[in-house]
Structures are given as structure tokens and as C-alpha cells.
Amino acid sequence: MTSVNNAGDNEEIHTKETQLLMGNRAVVQGLLEAKVGLTTAYPGTPSTEIQMQLYKLSNKGQLYFEFSVNEKVALEIAAASALSGVRSAVIMKHVGLNVASDPLMALAYFGVVGGMVLVVVDDPGCLSSQNEQDSRFWGKFSHLPILEPSTSQEVKDTIVKAFELSERYNSVFIVRLTNYTSLNTSEVEKNVVEEKMNKDGEFFKDVRYIVPARYVYHKELHGKIKAIRADKEFLGFNELRYSDSKSNKLIVTQGSIFPMVEYTRNFGKLDIAILKVSAIHPLSEEQLCEIIKNYKYIYFVEELESYLEDEISAIIAKNNLNVKIIGKEKLRIPQENKITPDVLLEPFTLIAADPDDENTFRYEEIPQLPFEPVIGREDLLLPRTLPRLCDGCSHRGAFYSIKRATSVSTHILPSDIGCYALGQVSPIEVGDFWLCMGASIGTAIGFSLTNNKPVIAIIGDGTFFHAGIPPLIDAVLYNHNITVAILNNRLTAMTGGQPTPSSNEDSSQNQTPVDIEELVKAIGVKWVKSVRVEDVKENTKLVREAMDFEGPSVMIFNGECVVELYKHDFDLGEPPYVDQEICNHCGICFIEFDCPSIVKVEGRIEIKEETCSACNICVNVCPQEAIIPRKK
Amino acid sequence: MSQNIDNEKPINIAIIGLGGQGVITLTKLIANVSFGLGKKVCYNEIHGLSQRGGSVQSLLRINEAENPVFAAKDADYIIGLEKLETLRYLYLAKGSTAKVIITNKYLIRPTSDLGYEQFPDEDAIMLEIKKHSSELYLFDALGFEENTKTKFKPLNVAVFSAITTFQELGLPTNKAENLVNEYLGRNMIIRQINKKAFKDGSKWLRKLE
Structure with missing residues (x-):
């Protein structure tokens, strides 16, 4: 719908509207305005609000959305949909793209028909993730274009434009957000969209989609990225701000931290131009040289890796531009953790200083802010406030039984991704190892093969379905001597309670729940017990029995997520x-x-x-x- | 130089607390009243594990459209729903002019209770907060909660009510009250409790000398 109203009729006027929207919600608004027919995702913070909003819209029937079993499946569904001519989107967090990268890399070769956008949200600072990998590198690796907006308004506009570009070049477009852009709320001018999205398409068979000579499409892909590199609209995402500045210095930064860079520039009253690079991949030599040649000193301010610095430095060298490059290391901008204005204050004093003075960048020792600033007396060191399992968390019952049946020195307990990872820390200490989704079972096998100790893998139901089934099959196949404790609360609790394949309350999505016990038995596990978390004494005995069993054993601990219970009833009963x-x-x-x-x-x-x-x-x-x- | 068109100076607010206290909701309330008045506003939220009692902060800027995250010593207001967390983030306050509003609430038993970490006593925390605040206000959460005879005690709504008494923030009480009634109205019982909390809220605030 546009803001134009058909004169004289009684229909409601569809108008533009301004609203405060979180970056994640702006993604959804962009998807609606782009008339996207099919959306898929796997839950993961900081991308969760996108998915929850799509989930709500799909329950209302406005578009198709599903929480797929993992990111790989989510991407495959969206890919086939886009190849059938339907605009499709897939949403995941940064580490999800590792899981989905297999189909993505091959899909890039033959591209899409209907527009397809992959929204990936990075987590600098690892606020809710196992690492802080920089998704900008996927661009060069996969030959897929990447856009990186700064504000909620830009997020929405970028999504809409990315679909147009995706269809222009038959290429998947990646929109990269970070926890800054995705969780910030700011004003968005939006078009009200209330219509129902269509996901009817048609797949036209073509030899390009099957086995032969894939290198031909690899060549085609190189041609595509070359064409995108020269696309005016694509390059229009990059912006030179404060170009009227008299200084011969230029700050080069990326879209996702630009507002903070601008704030710090103004906070320090620096009259220096900023080049905001939002078209992250491919970079255009022509465009960049045209801007950079007007300056003498180029400063790179980036979050995480020195992506732009390395890429643009190469461009500068190749084109023999007579400029001095002052990179992150010299500016003492860390390669890890989040960028905040506090982190930028000191680098900006260096940017303000004379770059030709030898003393400017000479520091024997890099002074570091304490991780958590402490004010006042030295004896008043503030203890950290660590996240803990909720009051009434069902995992606590499972942990207690496992803890009673094991000991720190005699057992190995690989854990997995979910709330229950909080059980790793003192005083619960159930969980010795933490890698990635589903890794508890695979690593349990490795630990059991090499250590003469009983091993129990701790895994939640969502994570088990996501990536825990293949290693369990491996355990059955080779009769590995491991125990798997599946903590089944029938939802993805860590990210706010999204359904998992074992959820059974969600009638709106027309789901057929998968019974974990049946599944595990069907795989061929001979020792399987499904218990309630409350029966701690009985469960302690069963954990011992499971460990004594020769071969793989599985114990399913059933309990409810207390946060979910509170959603339905804020009085859960009289405390003991x-x-x-x-x-x-x-x-x-x-x-x-x-x-x-x-x-x-x-x-x-x-x-x-x-x-x-x-x-x-x-x-x-x-x-x-x-x-x-x-x-x- | 300035990013806002009206040339009104940004008001920077940091809201500090623990998961479950309603930090984000309080932020949304303040932001939406300002936005409803046609002001530029933006805010951020830091979450992830915060639902589980972790530290939660949100930064809010009125008269600024794009960047909610400001530097140390640039906050005009610090609103702390929990004392220890407030002290932790007091470095954000603009030294000589910031207004600091704290509550006398201790929500979560710190892990240090178990003897793992040294934990300063409440008086010491209070003393430090006083020492580093130019203008300190106390919201008597204990008094408010004792007075609220229900299990559900909306501290954030009461604090919101108290904050609207700061004229410089430009939050008209009637607009704020309307928003509480609209925004927090899914469950009838909770709606009533919130309404009452807003009505009574401001009387539990006092300036500390």
C-alpha cells in the first residue's frame, strides 16, 4: 500500500506513519513493505525480536513464517521458495550462519529468481553468544553482497532495497546487523501494510540447478559481483558525511557503528569528515578512490576485525594514492568486544592530534579501562552480578540429580547452548565444556573415547533437535559409552520461549510435535528413561544406572520453563x-x-x-x- | 554540528537495574511520552542473559534521533532501580550537574552471599553513591512496596510516576498517566495495580541532602 488514497471511496486511508521501532522490528517492517511471502528462522539473540514478530504475523495469517529446526534447514526452505519466484527471507544470528553456510555457498553459484535476503545479526561483546565472529567476511568468501545499515530507518529501507537489488542481480543479499543496530530503538517512517502476503510460486526446472559443470556458475557469480560493484544504487549506501570539513583527515567507518562514531566526533568537537561504508561487499575501487584522493590522512574506525582497513588499504596501494593510513592498531581500537563511545574517546584524541608528530602514537604501555569501572575506595570492589537460573527453573532439579550422582574430579560433563549453560558456573557446576549448538553429544563421544571417566552430555530439547541427533546416531552406531541428559522444557527458553519440535501447546501453527523418547528409541538407544525433574532422589539413582549402562543411554528430564508459566499466570501458588x-x-x-x-x-x-x-x-x-x- | 534540527540539547538518561525489575519497560514509557510530544528520541537496551537476574542497563536520549549510546560523564539523569548496579554505572553521570535517582531496593541475593565474593554492605554502597552524586534523590521502594498490598508490585511504574515530577524532562503527568493506562493494559488486575502505582508513585520520592 502506498500513501496515495483512491479519492472518494470509503476505504481506510493507508498512510505513512512514524513510530519508534527497534532495529529488529524495522527488519519486519521492511519485509512487509517488500511484500515478502515466505520467511524462516531459527531463534537466536540478538535477532529474536525479528522472529517473534514474524511468528505473531504468521499466526494472524499475514505471511508464512516458521521456526525451522535449524539454520541450515531454514535457509534451504527460503532458497527453494526464492527459486520458485517467491520473495523470501531467512533470519539468524551470526553463529547460525556457520550452520547454514553449506547450502548458502552453493546457492550463491546459481542465485535466485524471487528476491532473497539473509538477515544475520552479529553479537560483538558475546552478550549472548559463544563467540563474536564478524559476518562481514562472508561476503568475500561466498561472493554475496552485504549491506550494513546504521539506524532503524536505514534498516527498514535497506531491507526493501535489498529485495530490489536481489531480483536485479538474481543474487541472495545479506543484510548484516549487530546488537547495536538490532536492539536500538529510533524513529521510523513506515508505510502501513495490512495485506496478506502471497507465497504461491512456480519452480522452472533448469539444467543449471543440477549436477554438471558448476564452475561455469562460479564464473557467472564473479561477473555478478563485478556488476553489483558498479551499481549506483548499491554504492549509494555509502555516504561521505561532513564533506564540507576543512580538515585533510578522513575517518572511514562501517554502517553499524556510524552513529556512535558521529556522536564521539561531535562530543570531541572534531571537524573531520566521515566516510560511512554500508555497502560492505563488494567495495568499489572507483568510488573509494574518488573520495579518498581528496584527503591526506585516512583513519579506520571499526568494530571487531580490521575488515575495511585491510580491504581499503589494498585499494589505496593498488591505485598509488598518496595518503597516510592510520589503522586500528595505531589508534588503539581493540579488535574484540563492542565499540562504545567510551572505547572511542581515546582513539579520537589520537585522531585529533598531529599524525606527523612521532610522539602522537608512541605509548609504551596501553592503558586499559577496567572491564567494569569501579568508583571510589579500593576496598569497595563491586562484585559482579552474574546471571543465574530463574527462581523455579526446572533445570535446577535436573542439575541437582546429576550433581548428586557425579563429582567434579571423576566425571566429564560437556554442556550445550541454552539457559542450562548457566549451570556450568559455581555453585551448580554441572557442565565442563561449551562449544556450539549440539556439540555436547559429539564431544561427549570424544571425551569418553580418550578418558577413563563416565561422560554425561547436557543438552536442551531445542538444541537436541537442532544438531544433537546426528552425534547420537554416531553413539548408537559405534556403541559409544556416553549418557545424554536431555533437559526437555519443550521450548527455546534462552531466547524468550519460542516453540521447538517437541512443543505441543501451539495449535495455531498446526504443528505435529515430535516425541523425544520415541525418537531416541527409534535411533536405537537401548537405555532410555523419561522422568519429571521434581523426583530428585529417584533421578539421582537413575543417572547412576544410566552411567553404568554399557553403550549410549539417554535420560529425558521433563519440566516447565517458569518464565513461560508466568506468562499465563502471575500467581503460581503458595511457596513452601x-x-x-x-x-x-x-x-x-x-x-x-x-x-x-x-x-x-x-x-x-x-x-x-x-x-x-x-x-x-x-x-x-x-x-x-x-x-x-x-x-x- | 548538532544532529537535531530543533537545536534543543539532548537529555541523556541511563536506567540501571537487574533482570526482571522492569528497566526496559520504564525506558519505553519515558521514550514514548517524549515521542508522543513530537520530540526526537532513541534508546537502546542491553539484554541477552538479563532475564535471569543479570545486570540490565538501557540508555535513552531525548532530543536525539539516532544514537542512544553516550559516553562516560555525559548522563544528565541516572535512574537506578537497584543500588549496587547504580553504583556500578555511576561513572556515566555528568559530574557536577547530573541528577541521580536511586531506590532502596535489593532484589537479588548476590552470589557473594555464598562466600564466593566479598560483598560490601548496604550502608557502604549508599555512602559511595552519595559521595559521587551532585544531586541525589531516593525513591522509597520499601515504603512503596509495603504500601502496595498485592503480590505484584510495579516498582518501575511508580518510579516512572516520580520521574515525571522533574520539570526539565518535559514529561507531562497526564500524558504519562494515559500511556501507563494504554501501554500496560493486557490483564485487568495488573492494569488496576499499575494505575494505582502511578497515582501514588511520586509521593515516595524525596531529595537527599
Whole structure:
């Protein structure tokens, strides 16, 4: 719909509207305005809000969206859809693209028919990820173009334009956000779109999609990227700001941190031009040389890797431009962690200084800000506030049983991606190893082959479906002696409660839930038990039994995510209480079980009623039976 | 030089707390009242593991359209829903002019209770906050919560109400109240509680000398 209204009719006027939108929500708005018919994703912060919004829209019937079982499957579905001429989008976090890269690299060769955009959200600072890889490098690797917007408005506009370009060049376009652009909220002018999106397409068979001579398409791909490199609209994403500045210095930065670079420039009252590079790949030598040749000093300000610095330095060298390059290292901008204005303050004092003075960049020792600034006296060092499992978290019951049946020195417990990773840290300490989605089972096999110790893999239901099934098949095939504890809360809790293949509440999506127990048995695991998390004493015995079993064994711990329970009912029942006559202050509930609602008040163990979620697992944990439940 | 057209100076606000306290909601409330008045506004939120009691901060700028993240010593207001976290981020405050609003709330049992880390006592934290604040206000969360006779105690809505009393922020009470009624209205019971919290909220704020 456009802002033009057919004069004289009674229909509601579809107009432009301004609204505060988070970058992630702006992605969805862009997808709607681009009339995208099919969308897929696997949950992952910081991209979650995109997916949740699409999920809601699909429940209302506006477009097709699914939480696919993993990113690879999500990308394959979107690829086939785009090859059938339907505009399609796939959304994932940065590490998801590792999983999806296999189909992506080959899809790049023959391209798409309907527009296809891959939205990938990076997590500099690893706020909710296992690493902070820089997705800009996928561009060169896959020969796919990458765009990187700065603000919510730009996010929306970029998505819309990316679909046009995608269809112009029959190429998948990658839109890269970071946790800065995706989680910032700012003003967006949007077109109200209420129509239902169409996903009817047609796949035209062609020899290019089958086996022969793929190198031909590799050549075609090189030609495509060359053409995109010269596309005026594509290059229009790059912008020279403050070009009226009198200085002979130029700051080169990337779209995703540009607003912070601009803020710091103004904060420090520097009259220097900034080149904002949002068309990350391919870079145009012609465009860049045309701008850079007007300056004498080029400063590179980037988040994470020195991508632009390396690429543009090569361009400068190739074209014999007479400029001095001052890179990240000289400016002392770290190659890791998030960029913030605080991080940029010192580099900007270096940018302001005389670059030809030898002393400007001479520092014996790089002074570092403490990770968490502490004010005041040295004896008042602030303890860190670490995230913990929620009050009433069902994982706590599973962890307690596993902990009772194992010990730190005699067992190896590889863990996986999810809330339950929080169990790795003290005082719970269930989880010794953490790699990537599904890796708990694969690494458990490796540890069991090389260590004379029982090994238990800790994995959630979502992660098990995502990438845990192939290694379990391996364990059955070679009779590897491992135990797998599947913590089944039937949703992806860490990212806010998206459905998994074992969810059964979601009727709106017409899902057929997959039964984990049946699945595991069908794979051929001989020792399988499905239990409730509350039965901690019985479960402790079963964990020991599972470890004693020769060959792979699987124990499924069933429980509910307490955050999900609170979504339906904010009163979960009467908390239990501690019978002070019986309690002998052994500290098991308090320390080993580690419930935040169990507190020590003047030597007495008490249950904090205002935060207790009445999960009542502690009732079974107390060896003295001093914790007494109340009825709901 | 300045990015905003109106040439009004940006007001920088840092809102600090712990997962579950309603930091993000409070930010959204302030942002949307300002936006509703036609002002430029933007904010960010830091989350990830924050739902699980981790540290949550959000930065909000009124009269600025694009970049919500500002540098140390550039905050005009620090709104702290939890004392320890407020102290941690007090370095953001503009030294001589910032207004600091704290609550006397301790929400999460720190892990240090278990003897893993040294934990300063509440008085010491309070003393430090005082020492580093030019203008300090206390929102009596304990008083407010004792007075709220329901299990659900919307501290953030009450603090929001108290904040609207700062004239320089330009948040008209009636607009703010309307927003609370509209924005937080899914469940009827919660809606009533929020409404009441907003009505009573401002009376629990006082300036500390």
C-alpha cells in the first residue's frame, strides 16, 4: 500500500506513519513493505525480536513464517521458495550462519529468481553468544553482497532495497546487523501494510540447478559481483558525511557503528569528515578512490576485525594514492568486544592530534579501562552480578540429580547452548565444556573415547533437535559409552520461549510435535528413561544406572520453563516454608541446589515468598524433609 | 554540528537495574511520552542473559534521533532501580550537574552471599553513591512496596510516576498517566495495580541532602 488514497471511496486511508521501532522490528517492517511471502528462522539473540514478530504475523495469517529446526534447514526452505519466484527471507544470528553456510555457498553459484535476503545479526561483546565472529567476511568468501545499515530507518529501507537489488542481480543479499543496530530503538517512517502476503510460486526446472559443470556458475557469480560493484544504487549506501570539513583527515567507518562514531566526533568537537561504508561487499575501487584522493590522512574506525582497513588499504596501494593510513592498531581500537563511545574517546584524541608528530602514537604501555569501572575506595570492589537460573527453573532439579550422582574430579560433563549453560558456573557446576549448538553429544563421544571417566552430555530439547541427533546416531552406531541428559522444557527458553519440535501447546501453527523418547528409541538407544525433574532422589539413582549402562543411554528430564508459566499466570501458588524445628542448616538447599529464593536470615534458612515460584523442587532436595509444601 | 534540527540539547538518561525489575519497560514509557510530544528520541537496551537476574542497563536520549549510546560523564539523569548496579554505572553521570535517582531496593541475593565474593554492605554502597552524586534523590521502594498490598508490585511504574515530577524532562503527568493506562493494559488486575502505582508513585520520592 502506498500513501496515495483512491479519492472518494470509503476505504481506510493507508498512510505513512512514524513510530519508534527497534532495529529488529524495522527488519519486519521492511519485509512487509517488500511484500515478502515466505520467511524462516531459527531463534537466536540478538535477532529474536525479528522472529517473534514474524511468528505473531504468521499466526494472524499475514505471511508464512516458521521456526525451522535449524539454520541450515531454514535457509534451504527460503532458497527453494526464492527459486520458485517467491520473495523470501531467512533470519539468524551470526553463529547460525556457520550452520547454514553449506547450502548458502552453493546457492550463491546459481542465485535466485524471487528476491532473497539473509538477515544475520552479529553479537560483538558475546552478550549472548559463544563467540563474536564478524559476518562481514562472508561476503568475500561466498561472493554475496552485504549491506550494513546504521539506524532503524536505514534498516527498514535497506531491507526493501535489498529485495530490489536481489531480483536485479538474481543474487541472495545479506543484510548484516549487530546488537547495536538490532536492539536500538529510533524513529521510523513506515508505510502501513495490512495485506496478506502471497507465497504461491512456480519452480522452472533448469539444467543449471543440477549436477554438471558448476564452475561455469562460479564464473557467472564473479561477473555478478563485478556488476553489483558498479551499481549506483548499491554504492549509494555509502555516504561521505561532513564533506564540507576543512580538515585533510578522513575517518572511514562501517554502517553499524556510524552513529556512535558521529556522536564521539561531535562530543570531541572534531571537524573531520566521515566516510560511512554500508555497502560492505563488494567495495568499489572507483568510488573509494574518488573520495579518498581528496584527503591526506585516512583513519579506520571499526568494530571487531580490521575488515575495511585491510580491504581499503589494498585499494589505496593498488591505485598509488598518496595518503597516510592510520589503522586500528595505531589508534588503539581493540579488535574484540563492542565499540562504545567510551572505547572511542581515546582513539579520537589520537585522531585529533598531529599524525606527523612521532610522539602522537608512541605509548609504551596501553592503558586499559577496567572491564567494569569501579568508583571510589579500593576496598569497595563491586562484585559482579552474574546471571543465574530463574527462581523455579526446572533445570535446577535436573542439575541437582546429576550433581548428586557425579563429582567434579571423576566425571566429564560437556554442556550445550541454552539457559542450562548457566549451570556450568559455581555453585551448580554441572557442565565442563561449551562449544556450539549440539556439540555436547559429539564431544561427549570424544571425551569418553580418550578418558577413563563416565561422560554425561547436557543438552536442551531445542538444541537436541537442532544438531544433537546426528552425534547420537554416531553413539548408537559405534556403541559409544556416553549418557545424554536431555533437559526437555519443550521450548527455546534462552531466547524468550519460542516453540521447538517437541512443543505441543501451539495449535495455531498446526504443528505435529515430535516425541523425544520415541525418537531416541527409534535411533536405537537401548537405555532410555523419561522422568519429571521434581523426583530428585529417584533421578539421582537413575543417572547412576544410566552411567553404568554399557553403550549410549539417554535420560529425558521433563519440566516447565517458569518464565513461560508466568506468562499465563502471575500467581503460581503458595511457596513452601522451612520448618525451623527440623532444619539443621546443612546448606544443601541454599548452596548446592542454589535457589535464589532460599536465603539465610539471621542464621535461619528461609524461603523468600516474594520471589519464590512454588516449583517445590526444594521439598524433595532437603535431606531432613524440613521444607514443607503448601497447597496451591 | 548538532544532529537535531530543533537545536534543543539532548537529555541523556541511563536506567540501571537487574533482570526482571522492569528497566526496559520504564525506558519505553519515558521514550514514548517524549515521542508522543513530537520530540526526537532513541534508546537502546542491553539484554541477552538479563532475564535471569543479570545486570540490565538501557540508555535513552531525548532530543536525539539516532544514537542512544553516550559516553562516560555525559548522563544528565541516572535512574537506578537497584543500588549496587547504580553504583556500578555511576561513572556515566555528568559530574557536577547530573541528577541521580536511586531506590532502596535489593532484589537479588548476590552470589557473594555464598562466600564466593566479598560483598560490601548496604550502608557502604549508599555512602559511595552519595559521595559521587551532585544531586541525589531516593525513591522509597520499601515504603512503596509495603504500601502496595498485592503480590505484584510495579516498582518501575511508580518510579516512572516520580520521574515525571522533574520539570526539565518535559514529561507531562497526564500524558504519562494515559500511556501507563494504554501501554500496560493486557490483564485487568495488573492494569488496576499499575494505575494505582502511578497515582501514588511520586509521593515516595524525596531529595537527599
